[in-house]
Amino acid sequence: MEEFAAVSGISRPTVSKYFHDPESVRASTRARIEEALAKYDYRPNIYAINQNRQLTKNIGIVVPYLADPFFAEIVRRIERRCIDAGYSPTLFSSHGEQALENQILDGLRSLKPAGVLLAALGRASDRQEIEKFCRDVPTILFDSNLDGIGEAFVGSDNFSFVSQSVDYLTRSGEPPIFVEMATPANPNARKRRTAYVTKMEGLGLEPHIVQLPGEGWAFEEIGYQGTMKLLKDGNLPTNTILCSNDRLAIGVLSACYESGLKVGQDPSCDLRVAGHDDHPFARYTCPSLTTVAHDYDSVSNRSVELLFELIDNGGRFEQRSEVLFASRLILRGSA
Amino acid sequence: MEEFAAVSGISRPTVSKYFHDPESVRASTRARIEEALAKYDYRPNIYAINQNRQLTKNIGIVVPYLADPFFAEIVRRIERRCIDAGYSPTLFSSHGEQALENQILDGLRSLKPAGVLLAALGRASDRQEIEKFCRDVPTILFDSNLDGIGEAFVGSDNFSFVSQSVDYLTRSGEPPIFVEMATPANPNARKRRTAYVTKMEGLGLEPHIVQLPGEGWAFEEIGYQGTMKLLKDGNLPTNTILCSNDRLAIGVLSACYESGLKVGQDPSCDLRVAGHDDHPFARYTCPSLTTVAHDYDSVSNRSVELLFELIDNGGRFEQRSEVLFASRLILRGSA
DNA sequence: GCAATTTCTTTACGCGAGTAAAAATTTTAT
DNA sequence: ATAAAATTTTTACTCGCGTAAAGAAATTGC
Numbered sequence: 001m002e003e004f005a006a007v008s009g010i011s012r013p014t015v016s017k018y019f020h021d022p023e024s025v026r027a028s029t030r031a032r033i034e035e036a037l038a039k040y041d042y043r044p045n046i047y048a049i050n051q052n053r054q055l056t057k058n059i060g061i062v063v064p065y066l067a068d069p070f071f072a073e074i075v076r077r078i079e080r081r082c083i084d085a086g087y088s089p090t091l092f093s094s095h096g097e098q099a100l101e102n103q104i105l106d107g108l109r110s111l112k113p114a115g116v117l118l119a120a121l122g123r124a125s126d127r128q129e130i131e132k133f134c135r136d137v138p139t140i141l142f143d144s145n146l147d148g149i150g151e152a153f154v155g156s157d158n159f160s161f162v163s164q165s166v167d168y169l170t171r172s173g174e175p176p177i178f179v180e181m182a183t184p185a186n187p188n189a190r191k192r193r194t195a196y197v198t199k200m201e202g203l204g205l206e207p208h209i210v211q212l213p214g215e216g217w218a219f220e221e222i223g224y225q226g227t228m229k230l231l232k233d234g235n236l237p238t239n240t241i242l243c244s245n246d247r248l249a250i251g252v253l254s255a256c257y258e259s260g261l262k263v264g265q266d267p268s269c270d271l272r273v274a275g276h277d278d279h280p281f282a283r284y285t286c287p288s289l290t291t292v293a294h295d296y297d298s299v300s301n302r303s304v305e306l307l308f309e310l311i312d313n314g315g316r317f318e319q320r321s322e323v324l325f326a327s328r329l330i331l332r333g334s335a
Numbered sequence: 336m337e338e339f340a341a342v343s344g345i346s347r348p349t350v351s352k353y354f355h356d357p358e359s360v361r362a363s364t365r366a367r368i369e370e371a372l373a374k375y376d377y378r379p380n381i382y383a384i385n386q387n388r389q390l391t392k393n394i395g396i397v398v399p400y401l402a403d404p405f406f407a408e409i410v411r412r413i414e415r416r417c418i419d420a421g422y423s424p425t426l427f428s429s430h431g432e433q434a435l436e437n438q439i440l441d442g443l444r445s446l447k448p449a450g451v452l453l454a455a456l457g458r459a460s461d462r463q464e465i466e467k468f469c470r471d472v473p474t475i476l477f478d479s480n481l482d483g484i485g486e487a488f489v490g491s492d493n494f495s496f497v498s499q500s501v502d503y504l505t506r507s508g509e510p511p512i513f514v515e516m517a518t519p520a521n522p523n524a525r526k527r528r529t530a531y532v533t534k535m536e537g538l539g540l541e542p543h544i545v546q547l548p549g550e551g552w553a554f555e556e557i558g559y560q561g562t563m564k565l566l567k568d569g570n571l572p573t574n575t576i577l578c579s580n581d582r583l584a585i586g587v588l589s590a591c592y593e594s595g596l597k598v599g600q601d602p603s604c605d606l607r608v609a610g611h612d613d614h615p616f617a618r619y620t621c622p623s624l625t626t627v628a629h630d631y632d633s634v635s636n637r638s639v640e641l642l643f644e645l646i647d648n649g650g651r652f653e654q655r656s657e658v659l660f661a662s663r664l665i666l667r668g669s670a
Numbered sequence: 671g672c673a674a675t676t677t678c679t680t681t682a683c684g685c686g687a688g689t690a691a692a693a694a695t696t697t698t699a700t
Numbered sequence: 701a702t703a704a705a706a707t708t709t710t711t712a713c714t715c716g717c718g719t720a721a722a723g724a725a726a727t728t729g730c
Binding site: 050068090092 | 408
């Protein structure tokens with residue numbers, strides 16, 4: 001920077017000021033610096049810049065499983081907004097593993113980020129570690145809530161999801177059974193189950209839950225295998241299946257197709273299947289999947305906005321808040 | 336570090352040495368440092384560490400579109416291997432935009448990474464910028480090749496893909512037409528088209544290519560809309576469709592289903608559809624998709640290995656190499 | 671045109687490490 | 701036990717930048 005300042009004919013402190021905020025120097029000065037910049041393509045050493053900062057312009061984004069298109073999609077929006085606001089987002093995926101999640105948080109601490117947007121693994125998370133991390137780094141949780149952890153939570157209202165799907169399904173045909181994984185990784189799954197029970201009872205109907213065996217993030221496979229077995233055993237008490245999430249539903253649809261069952265709302269159909277999340281590919285299943293959509297835009301926007309607020313507020317909120325966005329029923333061919 | 340060295344009873348230079356490589360200090364010294372480490376949880380400032388390095392332990396991973404499960408999957412493997420080798424991988428997605436790709440490369444330059452694994456946008460890439468970047472930063476291209484750019488390329492052999500699918504399809508039924516996007520973003524698409532023509536001609540058959548209109552990364556939608564129109568116009572010269580990639584095929588399958596066409600190899604079926612890539616969800620389409628699989632493991636492993644070699648070699652290879660892995664036909668229900 | 675204000679320049683120090691060189695200490699080999 | 705070898709300590713300098721203070725220069729207001 002010394003050298004660059006010399007060739008641009010400006011003092012180093014002023015150049016330093018320019019890089020911190022180009023608007024903070026006089027227009028004529030700025031012009032001269034930018035002129036020199038065009039000629040010598042100097043760039044400040046970000047490591048030197050950040051060395052003495054307790055907070056950088058970095059933002060950490062952590063998701064449990066990036067190969068899940070749901071997270072890929074939401075991350076895409078969040079990233080964009082961070083960049084537009086002048087931050088440098090860094091993306092991490094826990095790949096479904098607690099050890100990796102902890103490792104990521106540990107590395108994140110060293111990055112001294114201005115803030116972190118964390119979608120935790122959920123059940124598989126090391127609650128203590130996350131709690132400790134949140135004490136050190138301003139963190140907003142999204143999608144996956146951990147009670148009392150983080151400065152705020154932004155996500156979708158699971159009751160809204162299930163309420164709408166159950167309402168629609170009962171109104172238009174037989175009441176649904178609820179299909180989920182036996183040991184769901186994500187806290188939303190548990191909330192959806194509870195919501196299903198509550199909702200059904202509210203309608204004076206008997207809830208019926210089917211738990212498919214399997215762990216991990218291979219939801220489609222679990223849905224597929226589970227449904228094959230279910231169909232073979234032939235103990236479906238209804239013709240309507242509501243899946244905890246769309247990826248499970250994709251597996252269910254696949255099993256139905258292979259078993260020669262026709263899925264759809266038509267009277268000639270054997271089954272109706274619906275899901276939750278409005279997974280990016282749900283539109284292209286056969287038949288296309290009736291589901292309930294996250295308000296992707298609101299969740300990602302509000303998460304980022306809250307994080308910026310948090311950063312402006314020095315990294316702490318007086319009170320932890322939870323924002324839940326309502327979902328939207330998407331009627332398609334499968335139910 | 337000064338303070339930490341004091342409380343651990345070891346001199347600062349030795350502590351510094353320890354963090355650079357714990358094996359480089361005597362066992363007794365290491366023990367004392369680690370003992371102190373457990374008590375005071377000090378961690379070196381990565382910014383200070385990297386400030387005077389011309390090369391860090393960072394590795395940049397850049398993909399064109401992370402919301403595409405193909406990339407999500409391959410990145411998952413690459414990331415893991417980098418971490419295991421003691422590097423810090425950082426993930427970037429160009430989200431299909433040239434401007435963002437350039438911006439990412441620019442940011443990457445500042446990160447002074449030991450190496451970069453780059454899957455470029457392809458047609459949408461700013462060739463010059465990438466070339467310039469590769470001169471500054473040791474870079475291995477993967478998946479998407481740009482002639483002469485980067486120190487090496489690792490990818491799948493597109494001819495192997497198409498050769499296998501065409502062979503199988505012609506052997507088992509009518510020869511396929513080839514469905515692709517009109518202006519494919521990815522260089523592999525062009526190679527696959529050429530391979531199709533070559534292969535068909537080699538078999539003494541007339542190639543027939545259908546180009547679906549549409550741009551960007553919404554492949555399923557393009558496949559869906561294009562097929563709907565194709566079916567309406569009713570000018571399919573054969574009952575066998577070979578798609579340039581699986582995501583397109585997912586859209587095709589969806590359109591077929593909606594149009595009441597039965598897809599499969601059974602004589603009672605109207606159409607056969609196959610794809611390429613073995614997309615993570617191809618197993619769960621209805622019917623499940625016959626496709627040709629990347630050798631995910633080899634591609635990701637070899638990319639990483641080559642990058643490590645490149646790093647050890649000081650960032651340059653004497654000669655640019657191109658490694659292509661053969662693919663594997665996956666027979667499923669759709670063809 | 672002159673004072674008040676704003677912006678720059680000069681000078682100097684600090685940050686948290688890496689690292690080189692020489693001296694001191696510990697370990698190993700004989 | 702002693703010499704040789706390996707490791708650690710001491711000391712001191714470097715890197716690239718942030719930033720504070722004081723004074724100089726340029727701009728603005730009237």
